[in-house]
Amino acid sequence: SLEELVIRPLHSGDIYTSFQFRTLWETDFTRENKVSHYRLFPKSLGQVISKFSVRELHISFTQGYWRTMQWGQPYLPSPPGAELWVWFQDSLTDVDGTWKELTNVLSGIFCASLNFIDSTNTVQPSASFKPLGIGNVTDHQIVCTENLTPWKKLLPCGSKAGLAVLLKSEKLFHSSFHSQAVHIRPVCKDDQCKTTSWELRQTLNVVFDLHNSGQGKNEWSLFKMFSRTLTEACPVASSSKIYIDITDNSQGEQFELSPATPLLSQAVVLGDRRTFSVYDLTQQITFGTICNVLKLPVTYSAHAGDMLRPLLHAERYVAGYGLQTGEIHTLMYNNHPYRSFPVLLLDSVPWYLRLYIHTLTVTSKGKDNKPSYIHYQPSKDRVRPHLLEMLVQLPPNSVTEVTLQFERALLKWTEYTPDPNHGFYVGSSVISSLVPSIVAMDTNNSRERPLFSSFFPSKEESSYFVRVYTEPLLVNLPTPDFSMPYNVICLTCTVVAVGYGSLYNLLTRSFQIEEPSPGLAKRIANIIRKMRGVPPL
Amino acid sequence: MAAPLTLLLLVAVTVRAALFRSSLSELISERVEVVSPLTAWKRVIEGLALLDLGVSPYSGDVFHETPLTIYLFHFLVDYAEVTFMVSVKKNVFRKQKFALEADRYPLDCLELIRSPKEMYYIPLKVAMFYLLNPFTILSCVAKSTCGLNNAIIALFILSTIKGNVLLSAIFLSLATYQSIYPLTLCAPALLYLMQRQYIPVNFRRASFWWFIVQYAFMYLGSLFVIICLSFFLLGSWDYLPSVYGFILSVPDLTPNIGLFWYFFAEMFEHFRLFFLCVFQINVFFYTIPLSIKLKEHPVFLIFMQLAVISIFKSYPTVGDISLYMAFLPVWSHLHRFLRNIFLVSCVLLACSALFPVLWHLWIYAGSANSNFYYAITLLFNVAQILLVSDYFYAFLRREHHLTYGLYLKRKDGSEATLVLK
Numbered sequence: 001s002l003e004e005l006v007i008r009p010l011h012s013g014d015i016y017t018s019f020q021f022r023t024l025w026e027t028d029f030t031r032e033n034k035v036s037h038y039r040l041f042p043k044s045l046g047q048v049i050s051k052f053s054v055r056e057l058h059i060s061f062t063q064g065y066w067r068t069m070q071w072g073q074p075y076l077p078s079p080p081g082a083e084l085w086v087w088f089q090d091s092l093t094d095v096d097g098t099w100k101e102l103t104n105v106l107s108g109i110f111c112a113s114l115n116f117i118d119s120t121n122t123v124q125p126s127a128s129f130k131p132l133g134i135g136n137v138t139d140h141q142i143v144c145t146e147n148l149t150p151w152k153k154l155l156p157c158g159s160k161a162g163l164a165v166l167l168k169s170e171k172l173f174h175s176s177f178h179s180q181a182v183h184i185r186p187v188c189k190d191d192q193c194k195t196t197s198w199e200l201r202q203t204l205n206v207v208f209d210l211h212n213s214g215q216g217k218n219e220w221s222l223f224k225m226f227s228r229t230l231t232e233a234c235p236v237a238s239s240s241k242i243y244i245d246i247t248d249n250s251q252g253e254q255f256e257l258s259p260a261t262p263l264l265s266q267a268v269v270l271g272d273r274r275t276f277s278v279y280d281l282t283q284q285i286t287f288g289t290i291c292n293v294l295k296l297p298v299t300y301s302a303h304a305g306d307m308l309r310p311l312l313h314a315e316r317y318v319a320g321y322g323l324q325t326g327e328i329h330t331l332m333y334n335n336h337p338y339r340s341f342p343v344l345l346l347d348s349v350p351w352y353l354r355l356y357i358h359t360l361t362v363t364s365k366g367k368d369n370k371p372s373y374i375h376y377q378p379s380k381d382r383v384r385p386h387l388l389e390m391l392v393q394l395p396p397n398s399v400t401e402v403t404l405q406f407e408r409a410l411l412k413w414t415e416y417t418p419d420p421n422h423g424f425y426v427g428s429s430v431i432s433s434l435v436p437s438i439v440a441m442d443t444n445n446s447r448e449r450p451l452f453s454s455f456f457p458s459k460e461e462s463s464y465f466v467r468v469y470t471e472p473l474l475v476n477l478p479t480p481d482f483s484m485p486y487n488v489i490c491l492t493c494t495v496v497a498v499g500y501g502s503l504y505n506l507l508t509r510s511f512q513i514e515e516p517s518p519g520l521a522k523r524i525a526n527i528i529r530k531m532r533g534v535p536p537l
Numbered sequence: 538m539a540a541p542l543t544l545l546l547l548v549a550v551t552v553r554a555a556l557f558r559s560s561l562s563e564l565i566s567e568r569v570e571v572v573s574p575l576t577a578w579k580r581v582i583e584g585l586a587l588l589d590l591g592v593s594p595y596s597g598d599v600f601h602e603t604p605l606t607i608y609l610f611h612f613l614v615d616y617a618e619v620t621f622m623v624s625v626k627k628n629v630f631r632k633q634k635f636a637l638e639a640d641r642y643p644l645d646c647l648e649l650i651r652s653p654k655e656m657y658y659i660p661l662k663v664a665m666f667y668l669l670n671p672f673t674i675l676s677c678v679a680k681s682t683c684g685l686n687n688a689i690i691a692l693f694i695l696s697t698i699k700g701n702v703l704l705s706a707i708f709l710s711l712a713t714y715q716s717i718y719p720l721t722l723c724a725p726a727l728l729y730l731m732q733r734q735y736i737p738v739n740f741r742r743a744s745f746w747w748f749i750v751q752y753a754f755m756y757l758g759s760l761f762v763i764i765c766l767s768f769f770l771l772g773s774w775d776y777l778p779s780v781y782g783f784i785l786s787v788p789d790l791t792p793n794i795g796l797f798w799y800f801f802a803e804m805f806e807h808f809r810l811f812f813l814c815v816f817q818i819n820v821f822f823y824t825i826p827l828s829i830k831l832k833e834h835p836v837f838l839i840f841m842q843l844a845v846i847s848i849f850k851s852y853p854t855v856g857d858i859s860l861y862m863a864f865l866p867v868w869s870h871l872h873r874f875l876r877n878i879f880l881v882s883c884v885l886l887a888c889s890a891l892f893p894v895l896w897h898l899w900i901y902a903g904s905a906n907s908n909f910y911y912a913i914t915l916l917f918n919v920a921q922i923l924l925v926s927d928y929f930y931a932f933l934r935r936e937h938h939l940t941y942g943l944y945l946k947r948k949d950g951s952e953a954t955l956v957l958k
Contacts (some may be wrong), residue, residue: 292831322901340938353598354577358586376590378597381788385598403686410790410907413803478900480907486801488911489812492800496819497849502926507826509957 001040003163003237006276008245010207014176015225017162019204020075021155025189026197040156040236041200044109045184049198052102056087060181061112061147063173064207065471072268076203078179079428079469082112112151123348123377123387148172153179154202161244162234162281166226167204177207185521194248233281240281247274259403271311271464310334311435312343312394314430316470323408323478326353330402330429330470334394336436341463342372344435345402347388349426351379352409353475355386359405362390365398381409408477416479426473434463448457541661549668557839570892573852574789575716576599578680581610586945595775601783602682603715604767604776617626662866667859671889676856685747686715688859690722694839697726700733714763717784718846725826725842728754729835738832779890785817787851792910794892795853796918799911801888820849837932840864844925848918858921865928874931884920888913930957 001023008016025041048054054192060078084103092098099122105166107113152159159167171177181203186196208225223229233240242264263278313333320326323386357376362369373391377384394400419425518526526536555561565571566578584600584607587593594600594607634646667673687829693708705726712719726740727749736744768774783789790802797816804812824846831838840861847857872878891913898905936957 005862070954118786164800211877323903324900325571351598356583356599357590374590376587376592378592378599379595381598410792410798410802412790412806414799414806478907480799480802484908485805488799488803491915492796494916495796495922496816497928498919500819502922503823503826503929505957506926506933507830511955512958513936513958514954514956 001233001237003071003234004239004241004243005163006075006243006245010071012211014071015208016071017206017208017225018075019167019202019527021164023156023200024197025200026189027183041198042154045154045182045200048102048105048109049184052098052105053089053092053518054086054102054184055089055186056085057184058181059083059106059110060179061110062177062179062384064175064177064179066177066179066469068310068428070469071207073310073468074204075465076179077467077469078181078205079430080472081425081427110147112147116307116507123385148180149205151182151202154182154200155391156236157234160199161232162237163239164234165231166222166228168226168228171225171227172204172206173521175206176209177205179203179205180240190531203491229275236257237282242279242281243276244279245274246277247272248516257323268437269433270466311336312431312433312466312468314429314431314468314470316473318473318475319403319487323476327359327403327477328404328406328426328473332392332394332400332402332431334396334398334400336396338396339436340393341433341436342391342393343431345390345392346386346430346432347386347404348429349379349386349388349406350424351381351383352411352424352477353406353426354379355388355404357388357404359403361403363398364395364400369393369395369400390536397457406462408475410480412479413482413485415479416482420477420479423474423476426475428469428472431470433466433468435466436463538635542664545661545664545668549674552669552674553677556674558915559779562678563673566681568675568679569896570680570794570895571675571794573793573854574791575852576681576683576686576854576856578682581606581682585611593771593773593775595771595773595779595825598779598789601780603780605714605763605768606682606685608770616635659869662869663863666866667863670859670862672855672859672862675852676859681854681856683854686712687856688858689715690719692842693722697729697839698836700730701809702730703755704750706731706752707759710760710763711757713760714767716850717781718820719857720848721824721842721846722839723752723756724824725835725838728832728838730827732833734833741886764827784851785813786811792896792907792914793852793854794914794917795848795850797851799907799914816849817851820846834932834936836870840868840923845922848921848925861925863920866930868928870929871928871935875927876930877927881920881927884916885924888917889922892917 001021003022004020006016006018006020008018010016023040025046049057060083062078062080062082065080066077084106085101086102088095088098098269105284133404148167151169152164156162157164157361159165181201183199183203185199189195189197261277261279261281265276265278267274267276269327287374311334313335315331316332317329319324319329328347328349330345330347334340355378357378360374369392371390371392373389375387375389377387379386388404390402392400394401529536556565563587572578580600581602584594584602587597587600588611673684689712693705693712696704698706707834708724709719709726712722730752731738731745731748734748736742739745765778787797787801790798792798799814800812803811806944824842827838827841827845831841843861843864847853847861850857892910895913897906897911899907899910937955
């Protein structure tokens, strides 16, 4: 198995750390024999794959929103909240039932409330994600320590040795952005792809904030970031490395690493050629020196302009006022000076925001920009959400705005969350694209490369795959008065009864001349006379 | 007769055209009192857009019109405003003709008989009540498909009054196809046509049953033809749950002027089906008793049925109300027996003014909550019920006087008071 830690100082003064752990599992599920030889692959996930005929699975738990403009592109993007994408084998027939069971089992494994995933927030996109995917986006999952512990348990060394030792929950959650993910997929063992093996990747991305952690001085060390030190290398790891991104520090003016290391490596990642200082933990020598001493004093002059602007960037917000209607605006920025490229926009909006597809407008630079492909699946109340996929060509150096009007529905009083005035979350939209690259990408996939640069394999040299997630939206819906069910039932039934009563009276009674009733004295007199047998007054 | 009518039409068309072109039309087409999820023009456009995108309009939950309507608007979408104004005019002509035929000859009691002079002006009054009713104007400017439904019902009434059995059955099946509730208008249509053909309404007579069978056959036959035509237009039965299932099961709780939305928003899940059945049966339930009581007066029965449908249907709008209100001038001779008309008209006016105010306070200002709007809904419906029952009372009282004389005396010779007992 491999493990890596990449540390990259960002221009805004934060530190981006990314842990990647990879385990390979040689086994063949197409044969029917029961697999029981797991070695390093966690048994729980292996059983999940075999029982539910899963071909690929991606699950991520994220807290915080990735600020692309300030931090650049992440190595592995993830939306806020929890997200689960599963590809099933072709042989699977009952997809809906299996999906439900799978979500329940995964919520058990990860101690997360994934059982809220049901048909009302699950979509099957046609193009954005690779074929036959069933995906779900839920938001507002508070990622807490409960999710970290089961995630750590899946690692081969657990949290006892190797890089996983650094994963201490207090410091990790005290950060601007925190995302942990598990990706399972089959990979080819060689170029001809005659045999496949299962790859399990676990990634943890954290962005530490300089000010938030109370660091007055601009000095970082592994101990200060994680409040843990590296004790020993993981014995089952074939490679265990720490990469520090020193591209911005070519002259050594920004920061200096101590202890210095002669090992350097270069990699093309996200369309950019970056240089890394490498610390190899399997070598005893490096280990001896860095256990407590790895310092990165970082001084940040305002060099924000030097950062490579991300070529693709997106924002989303809700416009309009009042609780009846609204508009979703999605802005997509193409920052390439002269190349235009197409992007695929995937939007999954819950059913209680009724979208009107005839109000869809896409404008770039003030002019109408017609999408070349639109796949729209309208929602069914309480059954499934809206699904909108569009292929839009973004002109160079421009902002493209996609607007869509919606109407807010009034729900039944039991369908509101316990805090209804907080609002309802709408999942992030996903924008996927092959972005033209300035630097030639490496298409030779069989060579050994650092993990963080090889997640999305490039098929051609001139572009690389980017996926951007927008912010989730928070939308208010009109609420009924929750204290009133009995009153409402009584009052409405009263009105219906008024109608019934008047019509009943008029239908069953007829007009008669009214004899005035005599006064009280006379009536008593009449009663006495009747008793005496005398005619009444 | 023609000149004042034409003048009236011109005025009405001018008002509508002026409002169409102004910025108010956008505002009016969003109002929940005027449009409902069944009749909103925005949803028709959405259905057409979905059809253009290659998705069935019934695969989602936005579009609830019948397939024939989609195809009608597919061709007419550019001329939408003209279509709605034409349907209004048609509506008016029908009503005018109907009103001319409406009366029969009352008995003695000279004061109660309407003079031909009065009768002459009734069609004009009906036309005025319908065309210049602010509810109708709002409904037309919002391009709500309620106007088309009203036109079909008016055509049905016209053909019934004229005595054309086949056309009456066809229009009734069209009206039922659009929304289920006009089914209850079968009974008054049958009664009127039988009266016209001098068939006595007697369960033991063969001619009675034979006529019913004929009418039912024509009605069900044309309904069947229309439903199959809709199936072939879109190639699937998707529209049945989307249109009729939607009307009957009320899944969409958008506020409107009816009683259903808040009731089912606050309903306990356990009882939802029970109360749904109760409320839907409530609309159909008054047909038989009313028919029995009013079997001599089928025209008034039509009015009563329309009123009951408009008040108790699942997604009422002001367009439905304007339909039965247009009939009120036909019974202008009843006004001496109306007891609550002042109260009712004040309440209706006040509620109509308060609806937009409280909606704004709830949805935009955030200072009121849904209870305020709901209260006005309740009051509005109570006022409508009072109006309808008041007219019913007046009608029955007039009938009583026609039979027994106008100035009734008690046994001791003093002036009598009539009560219902």
